[in-house]
Amino acid sequence: xxxxxxxxxxxxxxxxxxxxxxxxxxxxxxxxxxxxxxxxxxxxxxxxxxxxxxxxxxxxxxxxxxxxxxxxxxxxxxxxxxxxxxxxxxxxxxxxxxxxxxxxxxxxxxxxxxxxxxxxxxxxxxxxxxxxxxxxxxxxxxxxxxxxxxxxxxxxxxxxxxxxxxxxxxxxxxxxxxxxxxxxxxxxxxxxxxxxxxxxxxxxxxxxxxxxxxxxxxxxxxxxxxxxxxxxxxxxxxxxxxxxxxxxxxxxxx
Amino acid sequence: xxxxxxxxxxxxxxxxxxxxxxxxxxxxxxxxxxxxxxxxxxxxxxxxxxxxxxxxxxxxxxxxxxxxxxxxxxxxxxxxxxxxxxxxxxxxxxxxxxxxxxxxxxxxxxxxxxxxxxxxxxxxxxxxxxxxxxxxxxxxxxxxxxxxxxxxxxxxxxxxxxxxxxxxxxxxxxxxxxxxxxxxxxxxxxxxxxxxxxxxxxxxxxxxxxxxxxxxxxxxxxxxxxxxxxxxxxxxxxxxxxxxxxxxxxxxxxxxxxxxxxxxxxxxxxx
Numbered sequence: 001x002x003x004x005x006x007x008x009x010x011x012x013x014x015x016x017x018x019x020x021x022x023x024x025x026x027x028x029x030x031x032x033x034x035x036x037x038x039x040x041x042x043x044x045x046x047x048x049x050x051x052x053x054x055x056x057x058x059x060x061x062x063x064x065x066x067x068x069x070x071x072x073x074x075x076x077x078x079x080x081x082x083x084x085x086x087x088x089x090x091x092x093x094x095x096x097x098x099x100x101x102x103x104x105x106x107x108x109x110x111x112x113x114x115x116x117x118x119x120x121x122x123x124x125x126x127x128x129x130x131x132x133x134x135x136x137x138x139x140x141x142x143x144x145x146x147x148x149x150x151x152x153x154x155x156x157x158x159x160x161x162x163x164x165x166x167x168x169x170x171x172x173x174x175x176x177x178x179x180x181x182x183x184x185x186x187x188x189x190x191x192x193x194x195x196x197x198x199x200x201x202x203x204x205x206x207x208x209x210x211x212x213x214x215x216x217x218x219x220x221x222x223x224x225x226x227x228x229x230x231x232x233x234x235x236x237x238x239x240x241x242x243x244x245x246x247x248x249x250x251x252x253x254x
Numbered sequence: 255x256x257x258x259x260x261x262x263x264x265x266x267x268x269x270x271x272x273x274x275x276x277x278x279x280x281x282x283x284x285x286x287x288x289x290x291x292x293x294x295x296x297x298x299x300x301x302x303x304x305x306x307x308x309x310x311x312x313x314x315x316x317x318x319x320x321x322x323x324x325x326x327x328x329x330x331x332x333x334x335x336x337x338x339x340x341x342x343x344x345x346x347x348x349x350x351x352x353x354x355x356x357x358x359x360x361x362x363x364x365x366x367x368x369x370x371x372x373x374x375x376x377x378x379x380x381x382x383x384x385x386x387x388x389x390x391x392x393x394x395x396x397x398x399x400x401x402x403x404x405x406x407x408x409x410x411x412x413x414x415x416x417x418x419x420x421x422x423x424x425x426x427x428x429x430x431x432x433x434x435x436x437x438x439x440x441x442x443x444x445x446x447x448x449x450x451x452x453x454x455x456x457x458x459x460x461x462x463x464x465x466x467x468x469x470x471x472x473x474x475x476x477x478x479x480x481x482x483x484x485x486x487x488x489x490x491x492x493x494x495x496x497x498x499x500x501x502x503x504x505x506x507x508x509x510x511x512x513x514x515x516x517x518x519x520x521x522x523x524x525x
Contacts, residue, residue: 054428084430094425098443107439111430119438160425167429 006032006203007053007171012062014048022048024227026062030171035194035204037218039211041247045227046207050175053205054086055079067170084111087164087202089193091176093156095163097149101140104148104159105131108166127166134162138192154185158192165196172197174206178213186210190217211243308488315496316489326468326475327497333395333474334464334505338457340396341403348404349411356415356423356441369412372405377463381472392473399460399467406459410452411445418444450516454509461505465498 007030014023022045030036038046051057053064055071064071071082087108095104109127110118117123135141138158143151148159157177164172174193178186190206194217197204208214214221215235223231223238223246231242244250288294317323351357352365375383381398388394418441426440468476475494482490 056424056428080430080432082430083428086428086430088425088428090421090425092421094421096422096426096440096443097419098446099439103439107426107431108429110426110435110439111432113435115432115434115438118435163425163429 006030006066007205008063008065009049009053010063010065012049012052012064013060014045014052014057015060021060022227023052023059026227026229028222028229028232030203030205033201033203034219035197035206035217036220036222037214038205038207038222038224039209039214039246040224042209044224046224047175049224050088050173050205050207053171053173054083054088056088080111084167085170087167087169087172089157089160089164089172089174089177091179093153093160093180095148095156095159098147100145100147101135101151101159102128102131102144105134105162105166108163111167131162131166134165137196138162153181154189157181157185157189161189161192161196165200165202169202172202172204174204176207176209178208178210186213187216211238311486311488312492314489315492316487317493319490320493322478323475323494323497326478326494327501329392330464330468330474330476331461331501333392333399333467334457334460337396337399337464338403338453338460341400341456341460342407342453344400345404345406345408345411348408350415350437350441352408352412353415354412355418355420365408366412369405369408372401373409374405377402377467378470381467382470385471390471390473395464395467395472395474398472399463402463403456403460407449407452407456411449414445414448414452415441447516450513454512458502458505458509461502465501 007028009026009028009030012023012026013021015021026049038049040046048057052059053066053071055074059072062072066082067085069078069082071079074082096107099107103121106121106123106127109123113123113127132141132144135144138161140151140155140158140162143155148156151159160177172193177193178189181189190213193204193206196202206218215238218235221231221233221235221238222229223242225246225248230245231238240250240253243253348365348369352362352369354362357365377398380401381394384394384397388397422444423436423440426436431439464474464476465479466474466476468474468478469480471477475498479491479494482488482494
């Protein structure tokens, strides 16, 4: 693993429509390890920020330097190669519903397998062994051949996480991974993300709106409001004053 | 008690004068068209009389020339299967190119034009064109029904792709998968079930149409059927009609079986 900044965001801005910026000149550095939580109210650009990193959303301005290359300038093959290195977990799981759990896991290897082989399900045996090991880790071994749409929400998100880890990512992004789940399952999912990140030495960036969950899991919290960063530091340093400037109002804090 | 004053001249159901005028215009046109085309009760009764004699001559059906019949049926079947296979193979990429959620406008536009062109004419008209261009025989029938299949499946396939969940596609794209892998893993699983439905329906439809293109000389049992009509061999006509019903029925059974096998995968497993 390289040391220092694994990911460096410089002056990132995004406007979906002209003159209405969702992200305003964001600059952030991320280390090669650790769990960072980005908190903030809905519609403040957390999701846009995460999606700019793997270019599911096109940034309007700025640079995103990852492994020595500016992701914003990449296209075609080079962009796909960069995406292979970045795993992503989605709020609504985004599994391919009509594929089996095993096929969904192997989707994480599609950047490395030629189309004809992928279509014929001829994945390298190593990939399949690894998929079974990961299923064991996330506790879904007996579901390998079941279709993804037959799983519960928590089970689906476990598959989503395993799919991202199958990519052997150098960075793991998660966009509100527990917002559609109950509190107990949310904690289980966050624990899984953190433990896998630690075990595989992958830096993690997670969007969430639940402050308590962020305090419990994150090493670093970034608070966003109105498209800018209003707090960046350790969970312990996050005060009610900060929360007020992030979410507005104060009645909800009592 | 709350006292409420109601505005004078209130209207609970507003009459739609344009709709009423439209209905009246339709009725007037129907009466006019009937008078123009001699659609009268008396004419219908004369027709019924003739029909009774025609049906009387159809029975009993005459299967003595079964070789001609069997040869025609076999050729129709071959035309249907070949045209369906070819049409489905071509409409897969065309439908993909025509789907507006995956392709840029400069790709979907020509693809949509091509599909619209294939759908413009009834298969019989297309068959006539091919008979003139390629000559009499099964080849023209296959070509005509292939065009019809591309028009039908291409359009429905494109529409099915336009209704898929893009979230699933996004997730596959985020793994860094190349375009073809995004298609086979993110798109095809979502439309496969419906595609098999369209394909079996098209085979069924092509079986029916393959018995007809022969009337214009494009091969299959239609040619023999038309000749028998013209020679007033109504008992032989009846034999052929019964055989066609049998063929369609068998085709329907096979289509149902195929759907059962392939769509099983797409049903939700309940365990």
